[in-house]
Amino acid sequence: MNMAALDKPQVVVHLHRSLDYTVFDCRWIPRSARLVCLGNRARGSGLLQLFELTRGELKLVKEVEKATPFKCGTFGAANLADRHLATGDFSGTLSVWNLEAPEVPVFSAKKHNEIINCIDGVGGLGIGEGAPELVTGSRDGTVKVWDPRQKNPVANMEPMEGETKRDCWTVAFGNAYNQQERCVCAGYDNGDIKLFDLRTMSLRWETNLKNGICSVEFDRKDINMNKLVATSLEGKFHVFDMRTQHPKKGFASVTEKAHKSTVWLTRHLPQNREIFATTGGAGTIHIWKYGYPPQRSRKDSNGDRMGVAGCVTLLQNVGVATQPISGFDWSPDKQGLCACTSFDQSVRVLIVTRLNTV
């Protein structure tokens, strides 16, 4: 091994805990060493488990069982004082839970007809200006934006009459840098990516990447939208430069092959937006870094500005599980600390070293 390899970030498994249910998602509770895992019991109920990282072990602190399986969760719209968890479940219900008193949800609404595949939040935790809002994407083909102060969704993105409904696999907030601006990006099973502008309530951009979009995420939600990573079913991911939108060509992007199987997730490091992780169908985790080109845009022959994509470098690649990694979350408070859940029915706490020197 040469010196360069020794300077590279290293992915180290800190803890590994087997679970007795299918786990879909995990989230760090902000400003704590605690972690929430969400999933599906074999008997068909939903399970929410709260773990605490303490003295070298992952201690189960609380367990909550509900009638319908949980699919996804987020703290994105929560405030730091009560840190309510928002979840989407198999029945299409969006719920918000106070983890101190999880018997009844503090908010609940069933407006999706089918499973909620994905959820994201913004405006809480000091991330993003403006009102706290949630967005959910469902198999019923709709994407709904919610304000927890109101029972009905505040925005609803669905195919026009006559269009076929596609399964929405992933949603993400972005561009929330002031009180007015806010965007939602959604990825669908047919490879469609749609960017909705919530200020103008219009479809701002759409493209098709030919293969199902498993995960989309902006590098940061609370800045003038900068980059978007989209991962796809056939082992590729795309990084779009979201600063320059060409009237015809849209956003410039760079494509990278990874994992040799479905790229299930992408998650940006909260402490450095240019670093992100992707997780693969074979239980692998790759850590990437994006580099900007010398000029981020240029003029085309018509004088219109078009973006110039940068490049991505692989910092590290490791195998962690034998099954797809369905959930991954960086700790917002400790750089390099992350947790992942996999279909081998386990949760792992990982540490990625040397991220501050790349």
Added chain:
Amino acid sequence: MDGGTWEGESSGSGRGKPAVETLDFGFIETCTNKRQLEHILITLRSGEEGWYPDLTQFCEKKLETVAPESRVLHPTKPAVYVSELHGPQRHTIETELEEWQEAMQACAEHLGGDWSCLFEDKLPPVRSKGDVAKSKELPEACGLQKSRKTCHIRSTDYSAWDKFDVDKECEQIDLEPQARKAEKTAMNLYLPKLEQSVNIAGLSEVEKWLVAEREKNKGNEALQAMDYTEAVAYYTRSISALPTTAAFNNRALAKLKLEQWHGTVQDCDHVLSLQPRNVKAFLRRCTALRGLGQLQEAQEDAFQALQIEPGHKQAQKLLHDIEKLAVNTGVEVQRLQGRWLEVTDVGRTHNGDHDCNKHSGL
């Protein structure tokens, strides 16, 4: 077979086997084509042409010299467990985590400022219901409570004109050419209408610190992406939440890049009033003063920096530049050659100016 035949080959699948004569020490030795070497290595590893451990190793070594970043050299390996690490590395990771867990427990008690006031007074109203696909042309969502500063004021709207601040607008216009200069490298088609302050009403001290830290971090990222105007805005927001010398010092650097000399000097003054031995602040102020043509003051700052860190490369270069500039323009600066030569003897190297993230903490 020469390297040219491999041009245009994709690194993906769907290619044939390499010719047998290429699976040879002599050939690999002379080959410098990354793709060809990768291809040979993959074939050797697969064992399709037989098993040659020495040749495989030789090929790996060669590829490493030609293209150390090649993916073929870094196949996905199982992740290491902490328990398998060497003593010191394991110890560092474990103690760091323990400390962090304790810090998290301690901070749990400081959370929970009175957020209710924030919710009631400061939150924008609920967005009006919208249906995006069905009404693509819907002009604008309601729920925008802020007045739009960039809107043109109608000529008949006298009360609005009364409020129009001419000085402020002029200042804005003055600032623009500098912003445009930065645009050459950092592309930002429309400058975001960023609020210059963060709403921190009702937050506890820890929460203010968190907000300030986050905004500063965004500033650092913008600075590294060469979006200097944006960086200044984020540092300003960080300072509005909780003034820290690091944020002032980094903003000074961002302003320096935008050639906003006065702003740089002001921010550095602030840093130096709190940290009188901050070398970076001296150097940034020195550069700004040179830009303003105040060569004597600039020279004094460079001296100060050299006194704190003798042999500082950048300080020496600045001093040199200032003296040259002084000769060219005929301005009289202190001739302290002796003092300046004396410090150059100390041959220590120092990092440059792009060090914002060293302050970023977290």
